[in-house]
Amino acid sequence: EAAADEPDQWVKSVCRFCGTGCGVMVGIKNGKCVTVKGDPNNHNRGFLCLKGALMPPIVYSKERVTRPYIRRNGKLEPASWDEAMGLVEKKFKEALAEGGPTAIGYYGSGQALTEETYLASKIFKAGLGSNNVEGNPRLCMASAVGGYVTTFGKDEPCGSYSDIDAATCIMIIGSNMSECHPVLFKRVASRKQADPNVKIIVIDPRRTNTARIADEHVSFKPGTDLAILNSMAWVIINEELDSPRFHGKYVNFMTNDKKKVDFDAYMKFLEDYTPEKVEKISGVSAAQIRKIAKMFGEASATTSFWCMGLNQRIRGVWANNLVSNLHLLTGHIGKPGATPFSLTGQPNACGGVRDTGGLCHLLPAGRLIKKEAHRNALEKQWGIPKGTINPKPGLHTIALWNAFSEAKVKAMFVLCTNPAHSLPNVNIYTEGMKRKDNFMVLSEPFMDAESVKYCDVLLPAAFWCEKRGTYGCSERRYSLLKKSTEPLGECKPDFEILMDFAKRMGVDSRVIPYENIDDVWNEWRMVSAATPYNFSGMTRERMEKASGILWPCPTEDHPGTKIRYVRGEDPNIPKDYPKKYNFYGKPDGRAVIWFRPYKGAAEEPNEEYPMVLTTGRVIDHWHTGTMTMKVPELRRSFPAAYVEVNIEDAKAKGIQNGDNVLLETKRDKMVFRAKVSDVCRPGLIFVPWYDANLMINKLTLNAIDKGSKQPEFKICAVRISKA
Template sequence: MSDCTTRTTCPYCGVGCGVLATPGKDGVAIKGDPQHPANFGRLCSKGSALGETLDLDGRLLHPEIGGKRAGWDESLSLVAERFSQTIAEHGPNSVGFYLSGQMLTEDYYVANKLMKGFIGTANVDTNSRLCMASTVVGHKRAFGADIVPGCYEDLELADLVILVGSNMAWCHPVLFQRLQSAKAERPQMKIVLIDPRRTKTAEMADLHLPIAPDGDVALFNGLLQYLADAGQLDQSYIDRHTNHFDEALTAAKMSLKALHAKTGLSADQLAEFYRLFAQTEKVVTCFSQGVNQSSEGTNKVNAIINCHLATGRIGKKGAGPFSLTGQPNAMGGREVGGLATMLAAHMEIGNPAHRELVQRFWQSPAMASEQGLKAVDMFDAVANGKIKAIWVMGTNPVVSMPDANKVANALENCPFVVVSDIMADTETARFAHVKLPALGWGEKDGTVTNSERRISRQRAFLPAPGEARADWWHMAEVGKRMGHPSAFDYRSASDIFAEHAALSAFENNGTRDFDLGEYASLSPKDYEKFQPTLWPRRKGQKGVSQRFFAGGHFFTPDGRANFVATPTDTETALAQPTKLRLNTGRVRDHWHTMTRTGKSAALSAHIAEPYCEISPGQAAKIGVRTAELVEISAAGQKVLARAIINPKLGHDQIFVPMHWNGNFSSNGRINALVPGKTDPFSGQPALKAAQVDVRAANMGLYGFMVTQATPAELHSTYWAKAITKKGWRVELAEKDAARAIEKTVRAMSGLEIGAADAHYHDPKTGQHRLAWFAGSQLQCALFLATEPVAVSRAWAVDQLAQIFETPAERYRLLAGRPGKDMPDPGPIVCSCFSVGANQIADAVKGGCTSVAAIGEKLGAGTNCGSCKPELSEFIDEFTLSAAQ
């Protein structure tokens, strides 16, 4: 390893991969850390492209007040003054913090200490509420504490891995790669995918159960009943280590007719799954957003846990329920009380003894005495004026929250809004009275905790840009200015981590699950050398416990796990049969609201615009063809997206990704259509259950553009932009045609339609193709048609890097596709090596019958491996068509 290489941790999903970052003259080289126990050197496409996201373009580099540059002292003093004034006039519950699973544990700790211990309110919540809050409540109801019992190794040791509501191939790609490797070594391992959609993950599954939306509780209740009827319970374990089994079993009982109706599964599908579970001792059930983002998410979690408790399959190698966390530090945030319903160190805000203990440790003057407002309720309180000052850190709720336009209106009318972020212009930052520049990945220093409870270091390897400072420093300085100088006198992240560890061990003596006592006196030097470790790490503990509950002891008052009754009488059918159910989620190569991944040409090459998956039947019903635009609407709001007709999608469903926003598309904020309905126990929004109308957008003109210029003003009814290696690509559409397109071209590139250097017009077909050059370099090419433009996108993007010496070469460009001597790669599938669909299809037709063979020929799938499920699809589709 080079002397200038830094060991750090990826800032994306909850897998928590180790990264080797090496700054150099040409940027930062990124590799997976072979020594990190989460990934052993593997990285996904997003992690591999981290080096492309580190430029300072668009960064917030100094504090701003009212949109004008300000100094740190002035800005922090204003924040402290306005928060103090608001509290004095309206009480502590009139202020709030909204945090992010992107923040480091040390940042989270200071935020919670300031709000809960010194301001005296628990109105501090996080976007993790949108991610894993139902798991938190499910764990606490069953285990007495928020504990993931197992570790990643269990996925490789299991004989049956069940993936519930998890598109692991795209959302946790490195875990998926570990699972693929394990199955390759042990082909007898079985994988079951439970998901209404046939996602890329299904390519590896032995069994895909296309369950009806929100049918999960019924499915696992049916499994519990099956286990009881088939004599497959571990009655000894139930008797010795659990409570309330009879109540759970009674609540689970239903007729076969009701079970089929609620799950949408046939008798054969149910029987095959139930037999697999009953007859396999080593079972891991992984669940993610498809379980959590539901109005009955907590009951889904407990229905799954019930089946593991009933068979004693918990705390053992290769067996247990396993929550796959969405964000890089959602777990770390939970450890320091990041949610409004918790205290630091997994203690309970509703427990007087816990409150007293934390208050004594912090020596706090004003301890919060009750739970604060959860995310949806917090922004409702901003909207109705109960919260009059809010500080948003490292997240973009105007895009990511349900009922997103209501959130925007709430922030617009809030008397005082503070935003800490790395980017100057997010859709949330536009409402800020004060903006504070934060450090980004590669600049900040601290810890994160992944899905298997492993704490790892994020280390700085780049200098702080401009005046940016760590989030914890922002809050500590405000705490000092609010009258608490000694409580927030931190010199570094290591000071905060040591205090956090000391609190976790304070009067613990093994009674609480979360304990980092081993690090309570950690020096800055040892903090710098900190190696990835699972918790708990009790002081004097010999070795590290990989799993919880192996001995049957839980953190409930009586030490026994609780079965939780999860009734299935909840109505899960569509309330309005004429509407479609909107499912939202992630794509492979983008992250959250694209403030980081939107900077990467490689990541934007795979999917470059918002899209809507729709079934063939629904597409025919509304009269829309592939690649045309659809309008998705609900409650007076609408979104425009590209139609992708998916024959594997249920007729009453659509799928739209959640990433696109006003910085990358004209109207792609899909969460503006999602109501704020939440789980009654966890407060987690049902982000996958909106009722929507879908119709053809009926555009009169479509356009596609590649341009050297950075798009500034876009005026078309529909537009979506994505960065490329040499410029930008832009999709355009307009109800009534050329005038708006021409205006867009002029505003964006300073070019006149009539001044094109090469042009082609066909009035009969409505096609217009134009190109502008500066010397031999292409400046801009614009393709217009009355239907979706038939131009090879990957090829057109590549033309920005080519040399055009002759008029013939320029006019050849207008064909929109390469000549016979220049094969068209097709849409990009492998982001790492820019391998397109046409190249892969040709390789399969030429005899590449395995993913490995495609990799050997083209390189696809040999770096991060994230595209392997799609490579498998090419092979399967060719094999199927050849057999017909």
């Protein structure tokens, strides 16, 4: 009987959830996906968390959208593909005729395939003249992009996951890695288990499961981590744990207003951040700040991980810079075990959106829309007339949705994401989506996704194992997802949907010269070739066999690059280059230590709203819950969102575990069940954001980082009372 249940076939693929990018083997029986196991040859060494392992019921959920729909008299009614796409064409053409290219927009996803994002971005930017191309990575990764680009000149991490195995100190800041990147966290925990001398520092105002393996858990007043990071730099220098040999040769010191200064000026800047001064700001003892700074500096190799806790902030780019500062100060970079490493929330935020230019200011391979030379080089490679690409960047996510809410952007193509749940201060955007004078087409696999309530046309998107393409995870590794089952009903891969849209819109055939999705990949390889990204060596044939390859990978026999910016490791640096390191994104090859001052949050607690609200994930749910809430085991473990309250705060307000409590911010109010524990520090409450019935984003804030335009989901002022 056991043999009867065995899959007929195992197909290599990648997990559909977090940015860890675990390799999976999809078990197929009678043409259906019946089980999933870990790929022993990928970086996850065969391990998966429950989300990844329990994928099959999601594929066959009764909520799958299996045919197109058109909204008529307020109700979604079945339609043919031709009717649905005909209406999309009509509405986009009307918007273009009325308002020009700025009246249309595309909102994509870090869950779309690399090729899909590349194609959508090209259709809009080169085919329709609109740079209003954005995606949900703006909500999660934009500050990391800004941080890497301002510090090193190029986006994406310098190291790889294998640094965990060589690190002697691991600092985790603004990341609940144990729940959000569980398989990677397992590797960190195994490292600690194998060598108890490895030091783990966790900097987080919540005492999460991640913090439970830490040698030092630093619980701080939310928002003050910028001061703590500067203070760590002060200690490192004053304890002579910095590496003048490294920073003297490979680093420039730069003030916040971009003036190049010397090391002494940096020392002077840091005088405001002595541990004693920062103790008063952050609530962290001076002794603990000294201790963690010494751990960081004294280790032979330190790796730092961070995620949304730093990125989803109005000073997100600065926070990213400050972590990299510590690495550049100590020389903990460019050697095994030493790297500043931003973790990604989605399976392909790095891949499709960041690398191939799926944001309003970007073009593929790190090129910028505002740079004429970048536009012209790309136009030449694409074989389209010079001047085709509009030189003005489009609207970033919050501006785009504001414009849609005001019906200034009249037609929006939303693909593989759920903005009616995931945008901050979401009520204003769902009100906008209800307007009759704008139009939203949504390509989505699930009928119960919140955004379905608001779309004008719903397209049945093929899901994960029903299509082919690549995902690029947090460590610059790209892996191929092979199609392993046929799409359900009338579902189509987004590649086909986008090609149909482009043809109907009359996009020049030179912009879309593709027979199939592999053609898009091969064009991306060509477009990246002369850049530091360089995917040339990643042929489809190689990707079929390999369990992922890390870029840059310039030739078909190149193994991929684990360490960037280092002569001998990085193919961008010639072997006879005179210096060991070259931060080639910067004109003089030197990275930057930035002077980033501590500044408060956009909305600090006050008398009326005296506490801080923060949001995040739980281990068994992912994003807006449209997938994980369909798995009975996962739904049972976290059936509904709740509010996590500290024991002291609960006592002061007479709140018991399990009580209904009312949360109120300036934007909205909502009742949650209380979970009283010591996880949050006093004054802080936490609510997970996966639950569509208790959508915490109705209460969050849409203030944004000036540089990255990423919203501050992590901090807003809130009032809590017994309901």
